[in-house]
Amino acid sequence: MKPPLDVPFSAATDGVDPTLVPARTLYTGSRMPAIGLGTFGSDHVSADQIAQAVAGAIGAGYRHLDCARVYGNEEQIGSVLDSLFESGLRRDELWITSKLWNDKHGEDEVIASCRQSIADLRCDYLDAYLVHWPFPNFHPPGCTVESRSPNAQPYIHDSFMKTWRQMEMLVDLGLARHIGTSNMTVRKLQLLLRDARIKPAVNEMELHPHFQQPGFFEFVRAQGIQPIGYSPIGSPQRPERDRTPDDTVDIEDPVIVGIARRLGVHPAVVCIKWAIQRGQVPIPQSATRRNYLANLRGAVSEPLTDDDMRAIAAIDRNCRLIKGQVFLWKDNQSWEDLWDLNGAIAQ
Ligand SMILES: NC(=O)c1ccc[n+]([C@@H]2O[C@H](COP(=O)([O-])OP(=O)(O)OC[C@H]3O[C@@H](n4cnc5c(N)ncnc54)[C@H](OP(=O)(O)O)[C@@H]3O)[C@@H](O)[C@H]2O)c1
Helix, strand or coil: CCCCCCCCCCCCCCCCCHHHCCEEECCCCCEEECCCEECCCCCCCCHHHHHHHHHHHHHHCCCEEECCHHHCCHHHHHHHHHHHHHCCCCHHHCEEEEEECHHHCCCCHHHHHHHHHHHHHCCCCEEEEEECCCCCCCCCCCCCCCCCCCCCCCCCHHHHHHHHHHHHHHHHCCCEEEEEEECCCHHHHHHHHHHCCCCCCEEEEECECCECCHHHHHHHHHCCCEEEEECCCCCCCCCHHHCCCCCCCHHHCHHHHHHHHHHCCCHHHHHHHHHHHHCCEECCECCCHHHHHHHHHHHHCCCCCHHHHHHHHCCCCCCCCCCCHHHCCCCCCCHHHHCCCCCCCCC
16 A cells, blocks of 8 residues: 655645756766765664655655665655656656665576566666675675675676676666666776676765765766765764764864855755765765755755865865675675775785
C-alpha cells in the first residue's frame, strides 16, 4: 500500500523553480541537475522518513535523487515516486542514480540488481547506475568498523572489469543511461579508463571543504567525468562508529561560519554553494524541510565571491570522514590501504 504523501506533488509555493537550478553537461550531452538529494538515512532516519523527504524535496524543486540498494529504502522511495508520477510528474523530469552493492559484483548479478532497483524505484530506467565500491567486500548494515567479511579481497582489476562489462551491458540494454564509479582513486580509474568500452560518466567521491581532494578532483574532470560530491556538509550526524578523534567539522570552521553569518544562512548552505561553484555536484542528505529547501535555495542564490572561494580553498584539512575500514581484507591494515595514497594499489 502506498504511504500517504505529506506533501502532494504540486510545486510548493515557497519552493525553487527547477528550471533555475544549474545543471552539468556530461560527456554524453545529457544534463544532470547540479545538486541532488542524498537518501542515505544511516542509523537515524528511517526509510519512510527518507521517502517523505523525497516527496517534499521534489515538491520544493529538487529533480535529482542519489539512491542506492544498500540504503534499504528504494521500495519506499519508489512508492512515493509512483504517486508523484500518477499526479503528473514526468519520469524525464527527474535524474535518478542508484548503485550496485558490493555483494552483487558477480557474473549475472549486476543486471538483475539494476533491474531490482528500477523495479523498486518504479522508474523504468536509471539515469546513472554506479558501482558503489570497487570491491566485492560485503558487510552487514550497522556492523562495527572492525568487522571483516570472510571473502574480503583487495581491488583486483580483472574482477572489476568483469563487473564493468556487465555495467556496460546496462547501457546497451537501456536500463541505465549512464554508468559510473564511486570510491575510486586515480590509479584505479586510470586502469578502468584504459580498458573500458564505455567510460564512466560520473564518479562519486567524498568532497567537502575539509576534504577537497584537489588532485583527484582535477584528474576526474580532466577525463571528462563529472565528479559527484558525497557528504558535502561533512556528514555531521554520521554514527559514532564512523568517527575518529582527528575528524574535523566543516560547519564549525571559522571561514565557513563567517561567510554564513554574512549571508544569513546556515554553514551547511555555504558548503553547498561552494561545491556547486567549484564544479562538483553535491548530494546533501536532509530529512528536514527547512534544511533541504535552504540547500536548494543556496544553489540558485547569489554566488559566493571570488574571495570566499579562495578562502574556502585554503581550509582543506585532507580529512576523509568515510574511511571504509569495513572493506579492508587483512588483519592489521589501516584504512589508508583502501585509497592508494602512494599511487599503488595495495594487495
Ligand atoms: N557513494 C558513497 O559511498 C556515499 C557515501 C556517503 C554518502 N553518500 C551519499 O551522499 C549523501 C550525503 O552524505 P551524508 O548523508 O553522509 O552527509 P551530508 O549530506 O554531508 O550531511 C547530512 C546531514 O546534514 C544535515 N543538514 C543538511 N542540510 C542542512 C542544513 N541546511 N542545515 C543544517 N543541517 C543540514 C542533515 O540533517 P537534517 O536531516 O536534519 O537536515 C544531515 O544530518 C548520502 O545521503 C548518500 O546519498 C554516498
